Structure formats: structure tokens, C-alpha cells
Amino acid sequence: MVENNDAQLYERLSSKDRQAFETLYSRYEKLLFSFAYKVTKDRGMAEEVLQDVFVKLWNGTNTFDSSKGKFSSWLLTITRNKAIDMIRKHARHEHYELQDKDALVSGEKPVDKEVEWREDREMIRQAVSELNSDQQKVIDLFYFKGFSQQKISEKCGVPLGTVKGRIRLALKHLKQTMEKGGRSDYEA
Known part of the structure; x- marks a missing residue:
């Protein structure tokens, strides 16, 4: 009852x-x-x-x-x-918190990390702008808005495999662009 x-x-x-x-x-x-x-x-x-x-x-x-x-x-x-x-x-923010903790452990000043992040952010922004519009959209939805690949597939009306392929190609392009910019520590 x-x-x-x-x-x-x-x-x-x-x-x-x-x-x-x-x-x-x-x-x-x-x-x-x-x-x-x-x-x-x-x-x-x-x-x-x-x-x-x-x-x-x-x-x-x-x-x-x-x-x-x-x-x-x-x-x-x-x-x-x-x-x-x-x-x-919390997972989205954890990456940045770990960077700050790494800076404290290694003795680097957080200000140094902030300057480096600003430079990287501008390089990333430029690299993302060079992606085709489909890749830009999936990167925005996946990394910046936290959508799952399945949700992106549903939202964009494309097969899940297409979403995965676009993310993979976009990350490959971003990695190459970052390496050209002198940053070889990025993983795709």
C-alpha cells in the first residue's frame, strides 16, 4: 500500500x-x-x-x-x-584541475600555466576554425557541450559510425595543426 x-x-x-x-x-x-x-x-x-x-x-x-x-x-x-x-x-573540469596540480608539484607557477594555456587556446581555436563545418559541429558537441557520440548521431541525423569518423579525422587534423605550431605534446 x-x-x-x-x-x-x-x-x-x-x-x-x-x-x-x-x-x-x-x-x-x-x-x-x-x-x-x-x-x-x-x-x-x-x-x-x-x-x-x-x-x-x-x-x-x-x-x-x-x-x-x-x-x-x-x-x-x-x-x-x-x-x-x-x-x-565533474569529469570535464577534472582535466584542468589536474593540470593545476601538476604545475604545483613540478614547481611551475600557475601564472606560467595560464599564459601557456592562453597561447594553446588561441592555437586550438585557429585549428578548429580550419576544420570543415561537419567536423566543427561534432567537436563542439562532443568536447565543449559534453554530448555522447550516440546523442550527436541522433541530433545531427547521421549514423554513429559517421560521427566517430568525423571526430577521429578532426582530432587527427587538430593534432597535426598543433604539431606544426610547435606543440608536439598533444595526443589524438
């Missing part, structure tokens, strides 16, 4: 019933946190995921449909998706 009760509590949330929200929170807080922690393997990220899920629940951002399954399964799916998004978001 809990599942039916969950659906009723969810319905009450649409009218911003604080008691219904608190009941659902106390019922699912530990489960969702444990699940988010299992996915992210990071306590801070798991807490952020939990908060985001319940904010979405309160704001009615996602809509539960009892004909499509159980409330708890729906809530776990939202949690899983948010955890994966969080991991992707």
Missing part, C-alpha cells in the same frame, strides 16, 4: 503540500543518497544529487505517471540520470 500512498503524496506535491514533501523525503532520503553514492563514489556529489532530485520533485520539473511504473523506480531513475550528469560535469 506504500506505493499507492507515494502516488497520493506526489499528487499533493503539485499543490506544494509541505507535509507530503517531508514524508516523501524522509521515506526516500537514505535510499536515494545510497544509490547516488554508489553511482558517483563521492559523498559530496551524492549529497548534491540528492538535493537536486528533491528540488526537481518539489518544483514539479519531472512528471510521474503511475501507468508507467512504480514511484520508487521513477525516483531512482531520476537519481541515476542526475548522478551521471554530475559525473560528466
Whole structure:
């Protein structure tokens, strides 16, 4: 009978019933946190995921449909998706954080790294502008917007193999351009 009760509590949330929200929170807080922690393997990220899920629940951002399954399964799916998004978001920034840590360990001043990065960024910008428009689009979607290759395929209406080929050719071109510019430490 809990599942039916969950659906009723969810319905009450649409009218911003604080008691219904608190009941659902106390019922699912530990489960969702444990699940988010299992996915992210990071306590801070798991807490952020939990908060985001319940904010979405309160704001009615996602809509539960009892004909499509159980409330708890729906809530776990939202949690899983948010955890994966969080991991992707942090992975994009991790590369830059590692560069900063490497600079501190090697004794280089962060200012030196910043100047070098600005020079590289301009070289990368120039190299990307030399790509054909299809390659520019997949590089933008994949590296700068974080789309998966499958999502790019769907968004652009081209086969997955074509997306992979465009990324591979674009990276090859970028590597060659960077090497010509005196940067031989880039991997494609």
C-alpha cells in the first residue's frame, strides 16, 4: 500500500503540500543518497544529487505517471540520470584541475600555466576554425557541450559510425595543426 500512498503524496506535491514533501523525503532520503553514492563514489556529489532530485520533485520539473511504473523506480531513475550528469560535469573540469596540480608539484607557477594555456587556446581555436563545418559541429558537441557520440548521431541525423569518423579525422587534423605550431605534446 506504500506505493499507492507515494502516488497520493506526489499528487499533493503539485499543490506544494509541505507535509507530503517531508514524508516523501524522509521515506526516500537514505535510499536515494545510497544509490547516488554508489553511482558517483563521492559523498559530496551524492549529497548534491540528492538535493537536486528533491528540488526537481518539489518544483514539479519531472512528471510521474503511475501507468508507467512504480514511484520508487521513477525516483531512482531520476537519481541515476542526475548522478551521471554530475559525473560528466565533474569529469570535464577534472582535466584542468589536474593540470593545476601538476604545475604545483613540478614547481611551475600557475601564472606560467595560464599564459601557456592562453597561447594553446588561441592555437586550438585557429585549428578548429580550419576544420570543415561537419567536423566543427561534432567537436563542439562532443568536447565543449559534453554530448555522447550516440546523442550527436541522433541530433545531427547521421549514423554513429559517421560521427566517430568525423571526430577521429578532426582530432587527427587538430593534432597535426598543433604539431606544426610547435606543440608536439598533444595526443589524438
